[in-house]
Amino acid sequence: MGTPSAGQIHRLGRDQLASWVDALLGERKRVFAPVLRRGLRVLRAVERAQDVDFAPGRTRWSPKEFLFPRTETLFSYENRDGVPVLADPPADDVPRILFGVQPCDAAGLVRLDSILLQDPFYARRRELTTVVAIACSEAAPECFCTAVGGSPAGQEGVDVLLAPLETGWVVRALSPKGEALLAPRRGGWETAAAGDWEAALEQAGRVAGSIGRRELPAAWAEKLEQSFADPIWDELARRCVGCSICAYVCPSCSCFDVADEGSDACGSRCRTWDSCSFRLFTQHGSGHNPRATQPARSRQRVLHKFAFYPLQHGGRAMCVGCGRCIRSCPVGMDIHAEVVEVMSGRPEKEAGDVQR
């Protein structure tokens, strides 16, 4: 990516940001943005800019469901005189914008790409999606993007980056898709002042500095892989109850199940989010289960993300440090702490008493 010239950075007032969103909606683009629903911050298709919550902070769920739906029909079938007739699902060709997601979530989509781009349904939606991320102006206690190569102003997977200034925003396209999104607007926007962009980056640097968690270097992957048979896993993961909420909130978890919904007369074959923390995920029809215990399943989640995947994908973890799994776990499992503990060979007995 070449460094865009200063002319390509613009400064927006609050109202201008809102009217941009309204203009996109007017062009019949689908805009998914953070909104507050009964006290929860979630991503939803919005109908007007007024509904968008531009405050910093993660959404309860990651944006992955807009590219990789929780459940999706692969095809429908109908039994006609004893012969099944299959039909493809209707095409969904509306361009969509993920507006105001966090940079870590944009990076999460790049992780999904590495697996799911082979799937035409995902690939079509991905092609139709433009990602407008907002640089984080604060980090939550569970955040650790900086530990896995990200940053509060991370650019990976981002088409347009918005960053808050003391008053208003700077906006910059980072990809041809982002350029295309901004091009029609530029005429009405003020060019950023010298130093605006740097000021935004400095702010992101301060946020990065507030993240206390240590780096999880890519070089750990091989040693982690070798920890497979280490009894430390039994201690570390004893608390996990196997609810799998960690995988469901995760922007980079991509496992799915395939099952039929319906009867033998008609129905559809669906793909649904799944998780390696469930016992049935690997249990054979015969009853044999390679991952018979919850610690074995918990280990799979950590090692897939921090050992197996990076060893096959140029050292990048299949985790972007969004912290959602830590925030949502009912028993306080902490994937960052688990990695550190395995590497140091020292399980901590108390959830809150972890050397970070």
Place this chain on the structure above:
Amino acid sequence: MSSAETAAGPARAAAGTAGPLESPLKPRLMRIVEAWDETPDVRSLRLQPVDDGPPVRWLPGQFGEFSVFGAGEAVFTMANSPSRGEFVECGFRALGKVTWALRDLAVGQVIGYRGPYGNSFPVDSWRGKDLVFIGGGIGTVALRAPLQWVLDHRGDFGEIVVLNGARSVADLCYQKEMPAWAEVPGVHVVRTVDPGGETPGWDGEVGLLPAVFERLGLAPGGRIVVTCGPPVMLHYLFQSLEKLKFPPEDVVTTLENKMKCGLGLCGRCNVGRLFVCVDGPVFTWARMQTLPRDY
């Protein structure tokens, strides 16, 4: 989805210029042209495409996803060699949702098939060598394709021993076919059942498969062992092979991790850095030893 909606075809809500896409998980329709029981709970099917598209192609050891609409998909090895006609055969044990539904279907009915997936048995590298096929229970189904291949290219291979075992006489697969295998020159078929599983007229061996294998007194020396069976059988068989000093590179088996997609997408069959559906299911014992024990 209501049946009225299905009959009319799915509503084209947001149809654009690019049109609908086809999922790689969408199966081809196959008609059951023959079906027979191997044992009280193992059934074989012979299938032919409903359409007149190209014939189904596969290599010995590859597998497919077979589906009953409304019940779902199940993974089976193609049980016949591609050198045997234009049909696909599978053999399955009825033990759950899909396999029960499949068992209830009759000749003429239509199921889904997609594949072939995975790697295959390295039959070319076996040329000129002696072979031992060791199948336990339903595991023998996975050995039938490479065995048929070898029998169909008999001149390319050395001495062939087939060791087919089961819990009891009734549970032994391919009883009708074994005599024909044994008639091929240089092919030696040994049938065995677990102690207590024999019937009064039983004229085969009695004993656990690994023990019976040891009794055969086969020396390693360039002999390839091809085996498939339940995890516990493989565990003891590997102990026997180790004792007899068979080199791990000369022992080939299949892993049967649970699978959903067959394409390396769904994550289900992950073992360490590999996905069994793409990198397997055929592994040498040597390669298995490099994997974490996650199978």
